[in-house]
Amino acid sequence: MPPPPSPTAHAVPSPPKLRRLPLALGTTVLGLSLASWYFLRPPSPKALDPASYSPALITSHTHPTPRTSLLKLRLPSPSPPPEPFYVLWVKSPQVQIERPYTPLRGLEGEGGEEVELWVRHERGGEVSRYLSGRKVGEEVEVRGWTRSIQWQDKDWDEVIMLSGGTGIAPFHQLLHHLFLSSPVPPQKTRFTLLHGSRSPSELPPPEILGPLAALQQRWPERFRMRLFVDELAGGPAVHSVGDERLLLNERRIQLDDLLRAVDPPPPPRFRFLGRVMALLPPFMSPRQEEKPKRNKVLWLVSGPEEMVEAYAGPRARDLSEGEVGGVLGSMGTGKGWEVRKL
Numbered sequence: 001m002p003p004p005p006s007p008t009a010h011a012v013p014s015p016p017k018l019r020r021l022p023l024a025l026g027t028t029v030l031g032l033s034l035a036s037w038y039f040l041r042p043p044s045p046k047a048l049d050p051a052s053y054s055p056a057l058i059t060s061h062t063h064p065t066p067r068t069s070l071l072k073l074r075l076p077s078p079s080p081p082p083e084p085f086y087v088l089w090v091k092s093p094q095v096q097i098e099r100p101y102t103p104l105r106g107l108e109g110e111g112g113e114e115v116e117l118w119v120r121h122e123r124g125g126e127v128s129r130y131l132s133g134r135k136v137g138e139e140v141e142v143r144g145w146t147r148s149i150q151w152q153d154k155d156w157d158e159v160i161m162l163s164g165g166t167g168i169a170p171f172h173q174l175l176h177h178l179f180l181s182s183p184v185p186p187q188k189t190r191f192t193l194l195h196g197s198r199s200p201s202e203l204p205p206p207e208i209l210g211p212l213a214a215l216q217q218r219w220p221e222r223f224r225m226r227l228f229v230d231e232l233a234g235g236p237a238v239h240s241v242g243d244e245r246l247l248l249n250e251r252r253i254q255l256d257d258l259l260r261a262v263d264p265p266p267p268p269r270f271r272f273l274g275r276v277m278a279l280l281p282p283f284m285s286p287r288q289e290e291k292p293k294r295n296k297v298l299w300l301v302s303g304p305e306e307m308v309e310a311y312a313g314p315r316a317r318d319l320s321e322g323e324v325g326g327v328l329g330s331m332g333t334g335k336g337w338e339v340r341k342l
């Protein structure tokens, strides 16, 4: 009879099992590490969303005029913005209120995740004052995109934009979208921007006026810009932006300026020719070219509330655009004209 197996012979693991032990231990450690990384990793920043806030990093903050900020914000994984006019909402954490601001151009900067805002510091204003105190490297809570009004190309003959102060921002956004970021700029519509600031030192910064001056230079038949200041304060009646010298009108935008925007006088060389022609007897004058009828006109007004009210009438009680009134109301709008308040 063979001797019974000793109990100790079973207690010692066999060589193949021993070899599998480190593998099992390694798998367990790896699994535990992966699980702890998954559950303990810092939350990834939430992408820009219209319905909830996410943090945006301030990458640049300058004060181009005494009471304004030019801010660049890096947004978390933003989707491309819609067509103009779109805004980004900024929240003040102190009082939990939000205000809309208008990106000057679409997404830009490294990685195409930045926007630039031009913000006026309102005296006693909650969010603008909060923004004016923020520094590069700090974060602000934002949500977006949302639309203010929708740009609709209804085959306009003329689009005439009236702006005051930072109210120029949506028009810069529109013009950038139509002319500067589009391969085919508008072929038919003529755009006119009439912009007013209190003084030359409060005019929009070169980041805004520069591209618009260049646009006017490149496509004078498609885009014209006229600048107005309440007072020159003894300064020159020209405003230099890079190589461009822009004429300043020392007054508020008047009815006459609106009429000229719809029906501009002929350029000076034709005016001279016209005077010579007027001296000739009728049978010697060449046939007058019939002026094209320009009756599809879109008026856009953007600026401080008093300005919007003066040119286009007050907003309704629910803050919607309300009836057309003011100077534009008195000009009559039943001729294929449309007036929008931004």
Ligand SMILES: Cc1cc2nc3c(=O)[nH]c(=O)nc-3n(C[C@H](O)[C@H](O)[C@H](O)COP(=O)(O)OP(=O)(O)OC[C@H]3O[C@@H](n4cnc5c(N)ncnc54)[C@H](O)[C@@H]3O)c2cc1C
Residues within 6 Å of the ligand: 087, 099, 100, 101, 102, 103, 117, 118, 119, 120, 121, 122, 123, 124, 125, 126, 127, 128, 129, 148, 166, 169, 170, 342
């Ligand atoms: C579609 C859209 C786009 C916009 N885009 C821009 C932009 O690009 N840039 C820009 O600068 N602005 C823009 N604005 C305006 C902006 O949203 C804010 O309205 C502006 O910055 C003021 O907000 P605030 O919180 O600083 O001021 P608020 O606190 O709203 O105060 C506004 C004004 O009311 C006065 N006020 C506040 N409280 C009182 C009180 N108790 N009694 C009396 N007066 C008071 C303040 O002194 C201030 O003058 C836009 C607005 C809209 C609707």
